[in-house]
Amino acid sequence: MGATAWVNFSVALDSDPLERLEAQAELERRREKEWIGKQRDARLTPDMSRREVAAVRRQIRVELAAKRAAGELGGSRDLLIARALREELRARGLDREWPEPPEGEVDAPGRRWGTTASKNMGEGGYEERLSVKLPYALAETIRRAAFWTSLAAVEALQEWDERWGRAGEVVMRDAKLAGVPEQQAAETAAQRPSAPRAALEARDRLRAQVLTVGDLLRAAVDRTGRPGQQTEVPGRV
Template sequence: MRERGLLLDSLDALATLGVRREVADRGWDRPWPACPPQARGLGRWPGSADGGFPEQLPLRLPAVLENQVRAACWYTSAGAIEALEVWRRRYPQVIPRRRWAPSGLESALETYDRLAARVTTTGEIWRAGIERGMAAAARRDAVGAGGRPR
């Protein structure tokens, strides 16, 4: 029942359902090549929002789903990640997270923003999955057992 999304008795089950729906809606529910080592390294990918979030939710997702999401994020973002790495080498003095650039290089921040917007991180997918799972659970609670409104 958990695998089919019929039993949402834990955060992991709720997130798994939501992540699967997010992956399907993005057209990512297909095989992907294995991720390169840099996709699994510690730290944030180029283009990731700096600062993070104040709270964390530990999730245990099926390994196949986690690998699928990581690969899909990496390969759909690869062009932008590559361009951001070139950008960083070209503009080492620009600090995107502080929104600072030396005089005459302000337009480099706009370029960075355009490239960063094309990067999809795994964190975005996990958060979207949790939101989708919570919405599914809320709809079920409003309907009640047997599909009858409460």
């Protein structure tokens, strides 16, 4: 893939972090605009030819790109989130080369096997959805980091499902998360054996160890909206 390739993501999140991100992005856009204006004022003169003006403007664009790459300027939400993601990866010890996962694993639609949504959309859950565009290399890093970091927990969840996945309590809890009518879920659950409390607690602990791309994106948005502050890194990672 080329260095300029970008990958689109969509992530559900709370409104407060998104508002802080928007405010920070607006500040960064102003900083960029001021920097560009100062460079033009300092380098362009009325006696320049059109070719000379074009050359100066081109050089300013090159320098702007370099400052964006270095994290000195970031005039868009995507640039801010990309910068914060790199910081988040470093904070979690995940900023490294990851092997390629088995073919098709990171491209599968929906949530990772064995996980549920951290919160539903709508009342009582996430209020907003954000579209994010990331450089291809960074997108691959977060996908691979999430896959390999979570692999042991996912495999343990698969083993758990083979033993307890048809238990009545599991059916009821998963049905509630999925929005299935309670009566319908109860009728299905009544026909299945019960998982002991210890088994359910073990499943919850395993699910808490699964890191998703959405987790990383939400952490980056929160980090972006709080300049100069370190986002707390969960102990599970």
